Amino acid sequence: MFLKKTRRDRKEAGLSLVRHEYIYQTIKEENANHNYPVQALCKLGQVSRSGYYKWIKRDIPLNESENKLIADEIEKIHHESPDKGYRRIRDDLERYHDIKVNDKRVLRICRNLNIKSTIKYANKGCTRHAVNPQYIAENLLNREFTADAPNKKWLTDVTEFNYYIGAEKRKVYLSAILDLYDRRIVSYVVRDSNNNALVFETFDAAVNANPDAHPLFHSDRGFQYTNRIFHQKLTGAGLTQSMSRVGKCIDNGPMEGFWGILKRERYYGNRFASRESVVKMIEEYIEYYNNKRLQRNLGVLTPREKHNMYLQVA
Template structure:
């Protein structure tokens, strides 16, 4: 079917809810169909065709797809048409192209939540005790798990009346499968926060000796932290000054988390905010499919490597 034919089908999908309303008004209140069609600017012949059930296979298929798409969007309003299509493939074994999903989304006025720019909170060290070269050099890929790890800290706010409070999230991300290896939440953005995160990641992966990349925040340029990396048999790498893109995937994860669960909301308790972060990281690792992973979740990608 050509683009014109497809647009015609989607136009009828768009009109479907109007036809349904006319039918319900007729059944429940005996409202005249002809009058309802005029009021809603619908052709009587088009309504009759819809009501008779003599729709083309393509129209029926688009309506079926629209129901699936609307359900996905209702469950996760943050998802745009690409992520909706990824869910259709991953969860429903439905394989259609992005453009078709986009046209159905437009017909049903389905839009993802607004995206926001992320601003990190790591403070650069004024007098760094140790500096490492940018060995990662924006090579944001890995051939196996635990080959390259990225880390960073970001902040979240919660409110008690007019008083603003903060919590800080420190996390380690694996470049192979984009899974969050370990994370720690604290009320303080300090050395113990970063050290605990590192120890947690090593504790879960005692045989891992990855390239460990961060920005030049004061926690990461601390001599004690460098000794911890050396002791774990890892190699340290650091972003260049004022080059956030050098740690792009980690910054990208912050943006994903905040767009999907944080921006546009006002948290009024620390526990609710912490619960959201913990729940989201669990969801991200085990349920959120990613196209650059082959429409798999991070843990599916990781487990497939282990199985192979």
């Protein structure tokens, strides 16, 4: 018990120094460059003068040096992607910075640096149900949100984004198809209107890019998906249609989840002043999501890596 307590005390002491490291460093630089009094700088930084001088004269322990290195990289990651929580930061540290560290250590450092991910927001969908739907499919997916190979199960939906021309609010609509095996975005289209053409074009792009694919195709009961022509397009391409039940957003959960991820990480909290800026954000994010964003449910891989690994083994 005594040894465990001692290790914990050393760890907490090291993290405390990480928390004050930047204050002490600033005091040192301001004193050296501008000759500001140490006592006044310590008071401004809310640290003790004795603590500062102790930091100046100390021998830096290995654990503290490691925490400082990790903290520097964490701050860089957080500055570039403030949406990332400590788990995703840890995954990035290992994959992209060759720093192997556990979740708990990253969490402690994040707390000492007061680093938090951006707040989650509830997604507001833009589904418009048909007054007189021409075709309704059964919920064949039945919340089985896994697949044993790419192109076995596709989900789709439409969401909206606002941008502003002066005080006037305008919208663009994003239609996308997501593969349940590797969670990659198979195809997407951005247009100014939420209409049949938007969904049809997204579907055509997915089929053209994957001509041998005949997946189960799941959506909500939006008017585009209950259109008879769309059902004919599906069956003509050899796909089987599935639809969520009325008022059950969770039936299309991973697709709704992707909208939430995209908007939380790149959209909420920003004000887009042109159509071009919001479309560029969407395009760049989907490229990042497919090729750079690590996902633990994929084995800390990106969707593209998961997809390519299957192709290499098959």
